[in-house]
Amino acid sequence: MITRTSGYTHYEPVEKGPSVTGPRRRVTQRDIARISGVSQATVSLVLNNRLDGGVRIAPETQQRVLDAIRETGYVADPVARRLADQYNRIIGVFTYEPVFPSGARDFFHPFLLGLEEQAERLGCDLLLLTSAPVDGGRRRMFADGSRIRLADGCVVLGREVDRGDLERLVAEGIPFVSVGRRDDAGGPVPYVGADYPAATAALVERAARLGHRRIAYVGSGEGPESYADRLRGFRAAAADAGVEYGRIAAAAAAPLDAAVAEGVTALFLEEPADAPAVTAWASGRGLGVPADLSLVALGDPTRPVSMDLDVAGFTIPRREMGRQALDVFFALIEGAATDTQRLLPCELHDGATLGPVQ
């Protein structure tokens, strides 16, 4: 059987009806050349201002070409440029989940805000790789007919990123930057992440200063790098401060009860979204927060309407991460020497759930 490796479908070859304007043809350098009475090569040279080397074009000729360009509104076809040249100033944005989720409290939104802001500043466009086929709820980066190479490279967003995809990006030498720290994948992965270890450690220290002697990390501490980073920071800081610590696998009633029974006085939630559930559990047990038990969310304090509690935690600098991701990307492309692995500091948030031990 012959499989279609390309996976690409043309627009329907429907015969176009009698359109008013006729079939739109792009204005090409050939057209500009014809209009201004020069060759295509000349147009290209003028356009790219490549008059440095041995090439020279008379000022009047240049002007004629530029005039024709202005009149026609000519713009170089980025696809052609990409083929001949190497870059087209299009930066792909790949996400495993839809870029625009329906939830109002959108996780990706701030990242995109930063990306867009910087893209505008740098004069490049963002290509949302929406065409990547979705398989089992997640987009596939390298499916047949993958269009990821349309752009100069890409920014990878996602709570959890496929290891294989990263390896392939590295192996194929496709320039890319991950938003969020990633472990090596057959080579160092460029990223701009949040400094979870430092932020978590700072909060642990704060708890220690407030007199907490037994604290617990609530969560798996594995899976996405961000989870592992939190746990790592937690452990290191607790050990440094001489605080006893343990880990609770999930924010369920049984393990939480056990922890409290063992004298734990502060809970550090890997997943900030667990805060409401834990609060409800505490309330059900008659535990006052922070009087009897302190609560820290290791990430952005999520405050749904249902919760009146101002949970202590830290803020991930999402917008700035987006911005710097593009900076790193350009540094990669241009071969500039910069740190291509950056961890940005998080802003600590005091909140009202971390108090002294009674």
Next chain:
Amino acid sequence: MITRTSGYTHYEPVEKGPSVTGPRRRVTQRDIARISGVSQATVSLVLNNRLDGGVRIAPETQQRVLDAIRETGYVADPVARRLADQYNRIIGVFTYEPVFPSGARDFFHPFLLGLEEQAERLGCDLLLLTSAPVDGGRRRMFADGSRIRLADGCVVLGREVDRGDLERLVAEGIPFVSVGRRDDAGGPVPYVGADYPAATAALVERAARLGHRRIAYVGSGEGPESYADRLRGFRAAAADAGVEYGRIAAAAAAPLDAAVAEGVTALFLEEPADAPAVTAWASGRGLGVPADLSLVALGDPTRPVSMDLDVAGFTIPRREMGRQALDVFFALIEGAATDTQRLLPCELHDGATLGPVQ
């Protein structure tokens, strides 16, 4: 002086340092051809399964080619593909304001949601035209070096769209669709809009049935098409229902006072975001809502609004508008016969501010 018309700057031609993997060259059809001892054309033919017409390739030959493809992991370069074809399945998204505003209740968000959803379904990518220069707070569509022609066409978003830009889009035959109804611009403008007249009329009729005999439209009724549409629907329905009506230029205290003095019992707000201000004014005057005065918001609030009042009005089907915008766009591209000017119904929202006249 030579001006750079293209606005395009190459990435710095900096010499890349000694990379570990070296510059990996893509595997091309030529490579496959060499490996399997055939011509590049044969590879392409096998790959695309174009063996229907006069072209024939022996099964064994096909197998050799397919084997080589499998061994090398060859993937067609989408860029070259686009060049050979006419379209690149990239759809530009142009907005006059930043696509990702910081406001939580983002006005554009639902539109983009629909666009992304449909783009994924149709297998095309969205190009956010972020490189368009901003001039006086608004993006310029046709600035020098505009990259709008970079895509197969574009979707235009924005509360208010520049007439000149639309005319140029029409004149140049660039396929495009406006999200939101637009007046003709040197030709019919394809759009997917909200049916403001119908929604507004429905609310007017409802007020009439509730006994209101004097009602007022609060707003300019001009500027964006959406304002004019609301006023038109308002006038027509009021006349039909035999209700006396007038217009108040702005949601300011003086004209509102005057209206009430003249016996107006229901206010229809062109700009839903004015609701809080009007509510505050009513409360200040001791007017009960809806006991003494009914209030209707003609649409969704465009600005984040915090209000305890559940204002009667209607919901703009933003997500669906985004979806159908892409449908219309493809219909244009493919020359399919469809209505390229669509008004989608809004969903009426009862709320608690429209009541019977006491």
Next chain:
DNA sequence: TCAAGATGATAATACGGATTATCATCTTGA
């Protein structure tokens, strides 16, 4: 036996732009 058809594959070209080698033509200076 040989023209007509079938079979299998390729050369050539297009797509639009970037780049290099090359070619005219014009100045100079000796």
Next chain:
DNA sequence: TCAAGATGATAATCCGTATTATCATCTTGA
């Protein structure tokens, strides 16, 4: 007067793929 250099512009080629026209070679039937 004429070679050397300066000047201005272009032809040719490449990038990777799709497509069409064309070309060999082999069968077949009368």
